[in-house]
Amino acid sequence: MTDDAKAFPRLALAGVFGGLFCGYLGLSAAIPVLPGYVRDEFGAGDLAVGLAVTATALTALLTRPVFGGLADRYGPRTVMRFGALAIAAGGLLYFLPAGLVWLIVVRLLLGVGEAALFVAGAVWTVTLAPHDRRGQVIGLYGVAMWGGISLGTALGAALRHFGIDAVWAFCAAAPLVGLALISTVAPQPRVEPTGGGRGLLLKPAVLPGLGLALGAAGYVGLAAFVISALQDRGIDSGVIVLSTFSAVYAGTRFVIGHLPDKLGPRRVASWCGAGEAAGLLIIAWAPNLPVAVAGAVVMGVGFSLLHPSLALMVMNNTDSAQQGAALGAYTSFWDLGLFVWGPATGAIAAGFGYPAVFVVAAVCACAASALAMTIRQAVTSEKAIDR
Template structure:
């Protein structure tokens, strides 16, 4: 399952460095239209995730993941067709649907197969497959484009999800709940964890969108390293400390994660040289990485079984919303000062302490009432 997720998210990441070239060089579009192309998929994924979770619980996760992978193959074909900017936007819309189906159904499947004492670790590893794909994908896309053409990128973008389909066909389907599935799109169990994850996402959004620009404005080269270092720390800490939420509980993890990520943001905000900003990116990525498994654990433990699919989809949707909001607010502040952008992110990240602590306490009360 993780292999299928890695391949498809590598396909998503593959086109990240290529789409700006396609829009501006081939389709004669603007920078705004580049941003729109990326925004479309995120908005659609946000809307579809809760439905995807419900569908996975009704039919089993494998058919939903297969449908998501098949749609991503279709996306690669749409990229290749000479349909101009409308065709590109249509492709990104379909990609958002495919991404939501694949990731959310896989989350439901992962939870159904995992013993309760290891849920935080396994859910964390599942999310790591997504991040690894988004880290490897852009590097692969740059290599494929420089050694081939747009066509070579589109072919590669189709082959990767085809591998996912092949992997999924060999896996048994997950259990189905049928008519027992709740129809709520925003289960109460997802609200506080989702808000906490959204606050934490401000740090990632700031580094990804404004890290390189902030350093360039200070006369510092190689600012693009920041997002790579953030990702390296994210992956490394998740691998080394993936069981921590299960062993010590979500609350201490949330407190440490949010505090550490905020420190990283402050370092980047005031970094006078590259190594200080690089240290900030490493610290922020290492802090942010355990926030999702800790919050997912809270969501799983407090959601009724019939709502778990929608709840897991919903907390991921909070991440999508937060990245979009952070981009808008951070971009507005960047017109005045990049330092202000990263300080805003630090303050937002600290908001994870409030909402995450409240969510963890709610979980403790829920468990104490549920256990006779």
């Protein structure tokens, strides 16, 4: 084995990434079929559809910090395996025809599983990664998650043609494959936790978390309104803008995902917020599809590295025994941002028009950029570049 292979545990990370990917396959396969299932099976309306789809976010928001602390105390492998099992159990519970309330309960359980799976895997990833490549590896971990979401959604829609039971079976089976992959990785030594804040108020997570929540405004605005905004200007194929953003988001992490480690996370986070804002402003007033696509490219590059840069800042300012709790608290701000910006962008669009959605999101991205520059980084030889 080469020295590089020893320093960068590819097989271990492949097991963690593969477990996360399969877990999100199972989580996401239900998304495209839930709206029709809720309407057809229960005769329910849009409110029930929205609740069924988003219920996972509520329990994920509330439990991410909890599972981060448990990962610190009992090891990320144990917590991540629990998350995969909880998601698989949720897939099996879909089969029980117990009514709409039961379906919501199952979705809440799946949110618990998602929180455990994601946070524990993130802690494990940081533990496994070489110190000078942690930001890059955190970024690739996010690519594994988004890859699972994208493919799971497509597979769920395809499996619906074979009946709803085929979708539920896949939702149960995919996380079990993930469990097997997770189980191939040796557990990490545990570190006794020290005292500190709890929940969203764990101090090293608060400012980076607020930056992440501000950055989420752009993602919500793009996902919810870019197609309608472009159609309003007589521009078809707005889905190309979304696809471009997704491709650039993933590609950026593969090509320049090392920048937070090399140039310093604070500097890169600040640039990323500015880049996201620039892309949003381009989209806000794009006169044609090529310009809107260019805006998606600029936004995708900026938004892609914002999360790993802010996450690396959290890690740099957190004691090793509390990094799970800190990551859990930090990622909860993403869920909080989605909760806030979902209805807020809808109200902005209704009151001021679609361009205002992207302008407000750009202002939020600039605020995230400015906030990142205020976060003090611990002084070590590895972080001196960011001073």
